[in-house]
Amino acid sequence: MVRRLLAACLLLARVVHAESPPSVVFVLLDTTRADRIGAWGRSDTETPVLDGLALRGAVFLRHHANSHATRSSMPQLLSGRYYHPNVLGPFKTHEHPREFAFNRRDPTAVLLPGVLRGRGYATVGVSAHAWVVAGCELGRQFDSLELVPFSAAEGHGDGAQVIDRGIALWEARDRTRPLFLYLHLMDMHMPRPVPEGVTPPEHDDGRFNVGGEPLFDRERRRWSRSDARDFTAADRAHFAWLYDQRVRYADWQLGRLLAVMEREDPELEHTLVVITADHGEELAEDGRTDHTQSLADSVQHVPWILAGGPVRPGERTSRITEHVDVLPTLLSVLAVPTPPGVRFDGRRQMTPDGRLCRACGRSTALYAWEEYRGARAGRHLLREERPGSPRAHCLGQRLLYRMVDGRQTLVPPSRGAEALARALARKASSALDGPERAFEATRYEHASGSILLRPEFWHLDDADVRCVPVDLDTPRGFLREPGWLWTERGIIHGAGERDGALTVRVSLPDGDYDVDAAAVVAPPPPWLFGYGRWLRKSFLEEMPGTFVSLGRARAEQGWLRVDLPAAAARGRHVIGLRATPPGMSPRAFGKDGEPGESEQVKRLRALGYVQ
Numbered sequence: 001m002v003r004r005l006l007a008a009c010l011l012l013a014r015v016v017h018a019e020s021p022p023s024v025v026f027v028l029l030d031t032t033r034a035d036r037i038g039a040w041g042r043s044d045t046e047t048p049v050l051d052g053l054a055l056r057g058a059v060f061l062r063h064h065a066n067s068h069a070t071r072s073s074m075p076q077l078l079s080g081r082y083y084h085p086n087v088l089g090p091f092k093t094h095e096h097p098r099e100f101a102f103n104r105r106d107p108t109a110v111l112l113p114g115v116l117r118g119r120g121y122a123t124v125g126v127s128a129h130a131w132v133v134a135g136c137e138l139g140r141q142f143d144s145l146e147l148v149p150f151s152a153a154e155g156h157g158d159g160a161q162v163i164d165r166g167i168a169l170w171e172a173r174d175r176t177r178p179l180f181l182y183l184h185l186m187d188m189h190m191p192r193p194v195p196e197g198v199t200p201p202e203h204d205d206g207r208f209n210v211g212g213e214p215l216f217d218r219e220r221r222r223w224s225r226s227d228a229r230d231f232t233a234a235d236r237a238h239f240a241w242l243y244d245q246r247v248r249y250a251d252w253q254l255g256r257l258l259a260v261m262e263r264e265d266p267e268l269e270h271t272l273v274v275i276t277a278d279h280g281e282e283l284a285e286d287g288r289t290d291h292t293q294s295l296a297d298s299v300q301h302v303p304w305i306l307a308g309g310p311v312r313p314g315e316r317t318s319r320i321t322e323h324v325d326v327l328p329t330l331l332s333v334l335a336v337p338t339p340p341g342v343r344f345d346g347r348r349q350m351t352p353d354g355r356l357c358r359a360c361g362r363s364t365a366l367y368a369w370e371e372y373r374g375a376r377a378g379r380h381l382l383r384e385e386r387p388g389s390p391r392a393h394c395l396g397q398r399l400l401y402r403m404v405d406g407r408q409t410l411v412p413p414s415r416g417a418e419a420l421a422r423a424l425a426r427k428a429s430s431a432l433d434g435p436e437r438a439f440e441a442t443r444y445e446h447a448s449g450s451i452l453l454r455p456e457f458w459h460l461d462d463a464d465v466r467c468v469p470v471d472l473d474t475p476r477g478f479l480r481e482p483g484w485l486w487t488e489r490g491i492i493h494g495a496g497e498r499d500g501a502l503t504v505r506v507s508l509p510d511g512d513y514d515v516d517a518a519a520v521v522a523p524p525p526p527w528l529f530g531y532g533r534w535l536r537k538s539f540l541e542e543m544p545g546t547f548v549s550l551g552r553a554r555a556e557q558g559w560l561r562v563d564l565p566a567a568a569a570r571g572r573h574v575i576g577l578r579a580t581p582p583g584m585s586p587r588a589f590g591k592d593g594e595p596g597e598s599e600q601v602k603r604l605r606a607l608g609y610v611q
């Protein structure tokens, strides 16, 4: 009798459990490196909340983002798919192929909040990031996604604001339904002021501004914001110290939310907590800060912790996992079936009973984006530029790096290096070729207006182009050589006889286009004074001031081919091709951009995304 009662109780418990899946609190720590967190072996840090969650749950010790920045990483993290188009708020919607307004939605892909919403979850979010907002593809998947208020100078919201709102939403939740609460914290991202109440250690005062930006050699940072080759050891120490204070601050803020959650659910039996980051940050170790275009471990090795709900404590793995694994793993742990017709590129890393799947991790992490591919395994990183791109032409299509203690060094060519690079390239190819082809074949609707295709997305095929990265150190005579010249920001034609046109291919939806070279006027350099100013005016300007018509051209089978005559690029720095469907008025792409964009642009400037 007792036995039968017990069995009935167990059955009932199971039914109740099946009817009320755990709530999910998903914390996205923007710009957070795994190696600055105690749970990843760092002893001189203070991240008790994250470390505590790691002890109570599963830790993926070698987890990698699939790309270098918020815009490139978030779509892959939240869809479980390589090569997913933009899901965030509008930013230069005409300039990056993933941001084109006429990109097509992929019916075989889903985003995490949408899946849970479809399963009866209340879906709410609080964001400190100007791109993670209600009106974007991601935001539309939520019942509500709030952006906390912040000024343009601040660049992003503060963790305290996000957590305060998060706590309020948590306490006000409908207890008859599971909740998906998404919190996007920006405390580790530039600008990074010293948190209140923290006293900085002795350092060379006046080297950094209140947001943590270097104040010395501004000219260098004007050309490349991430250039930190001139940092002293003391500068590097201060820069890293400040970053650690911000991690500590975010950890403390998270603790406030956790304390509230534990009041009702001390063991987190009914709540699954997910911690991860979209990407990390270089802290000047390799002469670079920031995360732009970087595949360094400091940028790609990010935290991933799952705690609470059915996840068993003490689970940890050193096998490589990737962002594309996160969504299938969460669905597995939450016992949510993959929606019909949907496919993931990632693998489930946990079983529904909350244990790690030992055989599911990988030996290689893959990086997938418009401009590059990467494969990271053992001590090596292979970076492949897009074939035919100016970067591939100038830097080499494949670069192999050796990674030691978080630093990367280029491996000089040798037979062994070549074999290793080939092996890594094969791994990348076997996993990424299919998804990339599928993505490219279905990515566009018909073009709905002018597009500006930046030279980094051009295919130059076998063009004869010299490579002179133009910056503050470029010598005066660099334009005297004849022929085509890649400046790293655009293309210009030097004086001289080699006057053949440059054939450029770009990927666009089929159809006719009126094409212009979008350029900045670059008059001959001054003989005596003002060379630096001339360099900046001619080669740093990102918005075109002049357009040279190249006539009408037709894109067929996804490609538009244009001949850029030398005359169009003589005395002009060509920074894009403008393609406009016939009958539509071409856009000027002025500084003011789209209506209502100015506040957004100011915020993005504080984040370093707009010059």
Ligand SMILES: [Zn+2]
Pocket (backbone or CB within 6 Å): 030, 031, 069, 070, 071, 278, 279
């Ligand atoms: Zn980010």
